[in-house]
Amino acid sequence: MVWQKAPKNCLTTDFLVADFTIKLIIQKPNVLKLVSLVGVLAGLLPICALEAEIVVNADFSRDIISGTNPGTNPASVLYAGTGPAQDSNTLWNDLQVPLSATGDGGANTIVHPIQFNNLTSSDGMPTSIDIQLNSGFNASFNSSAALAASVASLQNDRIFSSTGQLATLKIQGLNPAKQYGLYFIGSGNLPTAFTVNSISKVATGNAYDGTWTEGGESVSFNAITPSATGEIVVGIRDGAAPIDSFGVISGLQIIERGFLYANSATTTGGQFSNSYPPSNLMNNSFTSPANTI
Secondary structure, eight states: OEEEETTTTTEEHHHHHHHHEEEEEETTTTTTEEEEEESOOOOOOGGOOOOOOOOEEEEEEEEEETTTTOOOOOOOOEEEEOSSSSSOOOOOEEEEEBBBBBBBBTTOOOSEEEEESSOOOOTTTTTTOEEEEEOOEEEEOGGGGGGGSHHHHHHSEEEETTOOEEEEEESSSOOOOOEEEEEOOOOOTTTTTEEEEEEEEEEEEOOSOOOBBBBEEEEEEEEEEEOOOSEEEEEEEEOSSOSSSSSSOOOEEEOOOOOOOOSEEEEEEEEEEOOOOOOGBBBBSOSSSOOOO
């Protein structure tokens, strides 16, 4: 594939796929137009990657150095492996949460808000993405099982709300023109409901074997648009009736989507033509019902 000269702020290229000659034109920042010069194009869009996805991983645990340490928890172990998101990189941000002798809920609880700024991407690059523990978290915890150099080091360290209380977490510094995939990782066989944009999904927090079963170890939200200020607010609480116990989170993966798909398509005079606005940024599927164009 060879990029050629094009109008201002555009890139264009021609390439051959099967019996089709494809012209790809990228106009920055808003529109991608794809034109087939021969016949009708169907199902070839996955080859048209525009940019790499940004992935940010967060591993939550107790800070036993800066805060109090009831129960004499061991030091946390930062996970170094893959999670439920489709990403082969293994770098995680170490978000250690201290407890306070005079916390929001009394001795040995968390003082809100707690801010973690400019997190590092999974390939080691700096980002503008922040995580804020906004309200409702009761405590953090490190298990001795987390000492193993395995998925247990991710799922057995955690932060949590208690007695059915709703905790809120904010993801900040996002691009309002992008869409994001979110992967929430549970812990300790403690069913937890994660709520984004009024949609709730429950992770049971079961087996620490790295299979990442949806609804088991983790739940995912695959096309979330931030607010105009670049925020996504997440609710976390007990996920099994009666709602009177713990809501836990051990890890979080944030993916800034870098792939565009069409919502519809037309053909005129043997040409295929379509535009791809950022609002149609999706996770490995077309937005049309039949996944066809």
